[in-house]
Amino acid sequence: MSARDIAPKRALGLGLKHLAYLVIAFIFVLPLWWAVVSSLRPNSAVFADIFPFTPQALLPSPLTFEAYTGVFERGFGQIIANTMLVALVTMVAGLLVNGAAGFAFAMFEFKGKKVILSAVIISFMLPFEAIALPLYTVTQQLGWLDNIAALIVPSVANGLAVFLFYQFFSQVPKDYAEAARLDGVSWLNILMRIYVPLSLPTCISAALLLFIFQWEAFLWPLLAMPSQQFKVIQVGMAAFQQQYQTIWNQLFAVSVITALIPIALLMPLQRYYVQGLAGAGIKG
Incomplete structure (x- = not known):
């Protein structure tokens, strides 16, 4: 097998490895990310997009910092x-x-x-x-x-x-x-x-x-x-x-x-x- 044939296989293997790393990282980071997003939402909207789940649940919309001001006020x-x-x-x-x-x-x-x-x-x-x-x-x-x-x-x-x-x-x-x-x-x-x-x-x-x-x-x-x-x-x-x-x-x-x-x-x-x-x- 020539070096020209080996190079694409190495690139594919490297790409799959990095993809696996990204998937694993996403799994571990997802709970923290959802907590951050939920803390930046109004209380009434925290579970709005969870049941049923939509991608909007992972975005802080509408964005508000009232939760952080509230905890420091207490x-x-x-x-x-x-x-x-x-x-x-x-x-x-x-x-x-x-x-x-x-x-x-x-x-x-x-x-x-x-x-x-x-x-x-x-x-x-x-x-x-x-x-x-x-x-x-x-x-x-x-x-x-x-x-x-x-x-x-x-x-x-x-x-x-x-x-x-x-x-x-x-x-x-x-x-x-x-x-x-x-x-x-x-x-x-x-x-x-x-x-x-x-x-x-x-x-x-x-x-x-x-x-x-x-x-x-x-x-x-x-x-x-x-x-x-x-x-x-x-x-x-x-x-x-x-x-x-x-x-x-x-x-x-x-x-x-x-x-x-x-x-x-x-x-x-x-x-x-x-x-x-x-x-x-x-x-x-």
Whole structure:
């Protein structure tokens, strides 16, 4: 078979592959797209073109932003601000704590290291429901219920983030640290000046994980804030849905906002995120 005959077949195969990618992408994007369209319609028109289905259901017609103005008038902007505060503080504190822990596991030998490291690895495999009651009891004894500290402190230490840092730091040649120690550099400076600049993808991966864990948290904020005077976004969305369940376009608006904020954060950083996760898995 000549090269002239092979070229059209390759082009056809490539075209079919890209067509399959488009179909798969459309299937995954369609629910979010329909939510966006529904949030931009009047409440009376949300289900107008669904039964029976017409292509008009995928277009925001008539276009209106009344759903978004409505949810912010009901205080959803404050709920977003509360969640951003909790997530960002957890992210910054988590990078410090988990990065230091991963560095210690990678650099130092101490009694019980393997047991403790195994416990850390197992911790992020446990469902949160398994530790919710003991965590609630401890939080209650500390007097932190209905306090923002109850949302932040238990989420700072994260077994998956520790593992990511440990895996990365284990791959960095220890010659760097040994040479620095010979020059009298402290361990803290070694971590901050040598290892942290090298671990940018891992830092971004861990930061995004911590942020998304807090952004998606529902059960623990519901337990830790019984009075619900300080609502975060998942709890606020659930309460909004119960209170205004007939205002469908506003419910879709809340869902869109809740989904798009982490997407907007993840998209520009996805390259570093993937590098961090892939790099952490090189050495077992």
